Amino acid sequence: MKKSIVTIALLVIGLFLADISLAADLPSTRKSRRVLAKVRPILAKDLLSQGLSLSSPIFIRIFKKSGELEVWVENSQKFELFKTYKLCRFSGSLGPKMRTDDRQSPEGFYYVTADQLNPSSQFHLSFNIGYPNSYDRAHGRTGSALMVHGDCVSIGCYAMTDEKIEELYTIADAAFRGGQSFFRVHIFPFRMTKKNMEQHKESKWHGFCKNLKQGYDIFENEKKPPNVIVRGKRYIFEKT
Numbered sequence: 049m050k051k052s053i054v055t056i057a058l059l060v061i062g063l064f065l066a067d068i069s070l071a072a073d074l075p076s077t078r079k080s081r082r083v084l085a086k087v088r089p090i091l092a093k094d095l096l097s098q099g100l101s102l103s104s105p106i107f108i109r110i111f112k113k114s115g116e117l118e119v120w121v122e123n124s125q126k127f128e129l130f131k132t133y134k135l136c137r138f139s140g141s142l143g144p145k146m147r148t149d150d151r152q153s154p155e156g157f158y159y160v161t162a163d164q165l166n167p168s169s170q171f172h173l174s175f176n177i178g179y180p181n182s183y184d185r186a187h188g189r190t191g192s193a194l195m196v197h198g199d200c201v202s203i204g205c206y207a208m209t210d211e212k213i214e215e216l217y218t219i220a221d222a223a224f225r226g227g228q229s230f231f232r233v234h235i236f237p238f239r240m241t242k243k244n245m246e247q248h249k250e251s252k253w254h255g256f257c258k259n260l261k262q263g264y265d266i267f268e269n270e271k272k273p274p275n276v277i278v279r280g281k282r283y284i285f286e287k288t
Contacts, residue, residue, distance in 0.1 A: 073162070074162050074165060074221060074224055074225065075162070075163065075165045075166065075167050075168075076167055077167040077168055079167065079173075080167030080173060080217070080221075083173065083214045083217065083218065084217075084218055084221060086214075087214050087215060087218040088102065088218055088222065091215060091218055091219055091222075094130075094131075095121065095130060098128070098130060099123065099128075100121045100123055100128060100130060101121070101123075101226075102219065102222045102226075103222050103223065103225060103226030103227075104121050104122045104123065104223065104226060105121070105122040105223055105226070105227075105228040105231065106119060106120065106121055106122070106219055106220065106223045106228070106231045107119075107120040107121075107122075107127050107231060107232050107234075107273050108120070108196075108216075108231065108232070108233045108234070109233075109234050109235075109236070109267075110135070110196075110206060110233065110234070110235040110236070111236050111237075111238060111239055112138060112142055112153065112155070112235075112236070112237050112238065113142060113237060113238035113239075113244075114238065114239065115134055115135040115138070116132050116133070116134065116135065117132070117133045117134075117135055117196070117206070117208070117216075118131075118132050118133075119131050119132075119133070119216070119219060121219075125272070126270075126271040126272055127267075127271050127272060127273070128271075130219075131215075133208065133212050133215075133216070134212075135206055135207070135208065136200040136207045136208050136209050136212070137200055137201060137202040137206075137207040138153040138202050138205070138206050138207065139151045139152060139153045139202045139203055139204045139205070140152030140153055140204075142237040142238070142248075142251070142253070143155065143237065143251075143252075143253045143256075144156060144184075144189070144253070144256065145179065145184070145189060145191055145194070145204065146189050146190075147189060147190045147191065148190045148191045148192070149191075150191075150204075151203055151204055152204060153194070153202065153204055153205065153206055153235075154177065154179045154184070154191075154194055154204075154235060155235045155236060155237055155256075155260070156179075156181060156183055156184065156234075156235060156260070156283075157181065157183070157232070157233075157234050157235075157260075157263060157276040157283060158177045158178040158179060158181055158232070158233045158234075158235065159178055159230045159231065159232050159233065160175050160176065160177060160178060160220070160230060160231050160232075160233060161229065161230045162224045162229075162230075164176040164177075164178065165217065165220060165221065165224075166195070166197075167217075169195070169197055169198070170199075171195070171197035171198050171199035171201065171205075171207070171213075172197065172198030172199050172210045172213055172214075173197065173198055173210075173213050173214060173217040174195040174196060174197030174198065174205075174213065174217075175195065175196055175197075175216075175217065175220060176193060176194065176195055177194050177195065177196060177206075177233050177235070178233075179191060179192070179194040180192075181278075182277075182278040183278045183281070183282075183283055186278055186281045187281060191204065196208065196213070196216065196233075197213060198210040198212075198213035198214070206235075232273045232276075234263065234264070234267070234273065236260055236264060237253070237257065237260075240257065240260060240261040240264040240265070245257065245258075245261065259282055259283050260283070262283070262285055263276060263283060263285050266285055266287060270287060272287070272288050273288070274286055274287055274288060275287075275288050
């Protein structure tokens with residue numbers, strides 16, 4: 049009985065933190081407020097069942113080949129896997145986005161701030177991943193408005209079903225309301241295992257993949273996403 053009361057109290061606290069006033073200056077529409085009100089209680093309960101909080105910082109990884117999007121949630125200064133979502137659709141093939149209108153979904157290390165949430169998206173709800181980043185610009189790559197969004201269609205973005213983007217949007221909104229200033233989105237062509245790297249060693253993007261793997265390995269070992277900077281047209285990683 050006592051444990052049940054504590055569990056309910058924690059759930060209520062999590063919902064309260066996730067429902068901080070819209071004065072938190074996050075993008076908002078009538079539709080997004082309706083979605084948040086519907087999805088927050090469900091997510092809070094699911095997270096609590098894993099010992100996690102809806103208002104905690106998050107981290108996202110995307111893998112093209114397997115069509116997966118992972119949501120990780122911080123717990124005791126490390127991140128735990130909350131849920132793996134199936135991508136509904138992405139564009140192009142393995143490898144980075146190079147230019148506007150190449151219909152290629154990006155790969156690399158990105159981050160999302162609160163103003164990159166888009167509750168007015170024509171694809172239900174979305175958030176901008178931040179392409180091109182400083183690495184992309186250093187390589188002369190072009191494009192804009194690359195999103196994770198709903199509606200299950202893609203001409204360069206990562207598309208989810210409307211149900212899944214509602215969950216992703218809600219957990220991102222809650223993380224910002226809980227105090228996270230930005231969350232990282234790391235996008236890989238495949239899981240950067242030794243076996244997969246060997247299978248793709250003849251790819252023209254093998255050097256790029258080796259650079260991506262450095263950041264991938266840090267998270268795999270530390271369960272904390274590294275700080276990423278660009279120097280000499282390469283990603284450089286600093287443990288956080």
